Amino acid sequence: MKVIAxxxxxxxxxxxxxxxxxxxEVVMSVFWLIWGAALVRIIFIDRHYVAGWTxxxxxxxxxxxxxxxxxxxxxxxxxxxxxxxxxxRDEFDQYLLKPVGALVxxxxxxxxxxxxxxxxxxxxxxxxxxxxxxxxxxxxxxxxFVVSFCLSxxxxxxVVVLFALIGFWARKADQLxxxxxxxxxxxxxxxxVYGGPPHLLVGAFLASASLSSIPARMIVGRGSWLLxxxxxxxxxxxxxxxxxxxxxxxxxxxxGR
Numbered sequence: 001m002k003v004i005a006x007x008x009x010x011x012x013x014x015x016x017x018x019x020x021x022x023x024x025e026v027v028m029s030v031f032w033l034i035w036g037a038a039l040v041r042i043i044f045i046d047r048h049y050v051a052g053w054t055x056x057x058x059x060x061x062x063x064x065x066x067x068x069x070x071x072x073x074x075x076x077x078x079x080x081x082x083x084x085x086x087x088x089r090d091e092f093d094q095y096l097l098k099p100v101g102a103l104v105x106x107x108x109x110x111x112x113x114x115x116x117x118x119x120x121x122x123x124x125x126x127x128x129x130x131x132x133x134x135x136x137x138x139x140x141x142x143x144x145f146v147v148s149f150c151l152s153x154x155x156x157x158x159v160v161v162l163f164a165l166i167g168f169w170a171r172k173a174d175q176l177x178x179x180x181x182x183x184x185x186x187x188x189x190x191x192x193v194y195g196g197p198p199h200l201l202v203g204a205f206l207a208s209a210s211l212s213s214i215p216a217r218m219i220v221g222r223g224s225w226l227l228x229x230x231x232x233x234x235x236x237x238x239x240x241x242x243x244x245x246x247x248x249x250x251x252x253x254x255x256g257r
Contacts, residue, residue, distance in 0.1 A: 063123065065211075
């Protein structure tokens with residue numbers, strides 16, 4: 001916790017160095033939120049439902065998506081995403097010498113604190129649209145939403161880490177990150193729209209969209225504890241894969257030294 005608190009303090013001081021840049025970041029966050037919401041609104045121009053979702057319910061999904069994207073910019077873009085570049089510059093040794101685990105430090109050392117605004121805006125959209133729907137779900141749906149949203153954050157972090165860890169074997173792996181970000185864009189729409197014959201591309205879009213659709217299902221009353229249990233099992237499997245790949249990557253790096 002001390003490491004995280006220290007990283008937040010550094011991020012705050014870095015953000016406050018140029019207050020005008022913080023203002024620009026906030027304005028652009030609001031702009032992109034409105035722009036993305038307009039794209040969702042467009043598909044509802046001549047219909048009341050899309051894949052069984054109303055506009056307000058789809059906006060809940062979009063709010064979750066925006067908050068998750070905010071997490072990517074807040075915690076991942078300037079930290080673990082830079083691992084391939086760190087390996088290219090032969091600077092990884094200094095991370096192995098940190099008093100905390102190298103992987104933990106890599107994830108938290110580059111926090112972009114101003115991006116908390118993105119997370120807050122996304123969750124604000126969720127709350128607003130949930131109230132517009134009439135808050136029909138029981139109180140425990142909020143608990144299920146919080147749990148599933150945290151699970152989605154873990155999945156997003158784990159997937160980004162997986163892409164970054166490829167850098168141990170392919171030093172140009174940072175060029176794959178735009179591909180991952182592209183697939184993340186699928187999360188702005190309900191996962192149900194990605195139907196059709198099953199194949200790899202559809203599966204990738206469906207998996208990405210599920211990160212935002214599953215928490216949204218919980219808060220609009222379409223979820224269940226069984227779904228959360230299944231989601232948690234998938235999350236545990238992904239995290240285990242990350243740990244294994246991390247250890248293999250460290251072993252490869254050390255053997256090469």
